[in-house]
Amino acid sequence: MADYIHEMRALVGHRPMILTTAAGALLDDQNRLLLQERADTGDWSFPGGYMEFGASFKETCKREYLEDAGIEVEPIKLLDLFDKDFYTYPNGDQTQLITALYLVRQTGGKPLDHVTNETTQVKYFDLNHLPKLFNEQSKKMAQAVIEEVNSWQAD
Structure with missing residues (x-):
């Protein structure tokens, strides 16, 4: 979590905050989706995270993807902006998450092969057999x- 978020939380405690985030959807050549198993809840989610003050959505996506999954990515298409989702974290922090989801392509790095403070593991999943996802926004x-993948197959 960014220092900015820690500073804001120190001021407001667990009260509701509107937070901007960015995440990436990386597909392999079989159109399987890379997800991260979260260290805080054990659920799966898209690699991504909070925007730092002064950053753009694309910059945030690239930075967070590298931190959460070990992979360098380039956002290639904004899939959607999710702006009406609410979540209370296990520690009691209440949020309205505004998330830009990008389709990304890998430009470097390799999937994490060790546990970090945010990620237990990363793994590709068939789109028809996804694991338990983190929250409603992740769904x-x-x-x-x-x-998006279905639109490719329709063309």
Whole structure:
């Protein structure tokens, strides 16, 4: 979590905050989706995270993807903007998450092969057999990826 978020939380405690985030959807050559197993909840989610003050959505996506998954990515298409989702973290922090989800392509790095403070593991999943996702927003994001892939197959 960014220092900015820690500073804001020190001021407001667990009260509701609107937070901007960015995440990436990376597909392999079999159109399987790379997800991260979260260290805080054990659920799976898209690699991504909070925007730091002064950063753009694309910069945030690239930085967070590298931190969460070990992979350098380039955002190639904004799939959707999710702006009406609420979540209370296990520590009690209440949020409205505004998330830009990008389709990304790998430009370097390799999937994490060790546990970090945010990620237990990363793994590719078939879009028809996704694991338990982190929250409702993650489910909506997965649906956006499925719709994108289905549009390719319709062309």
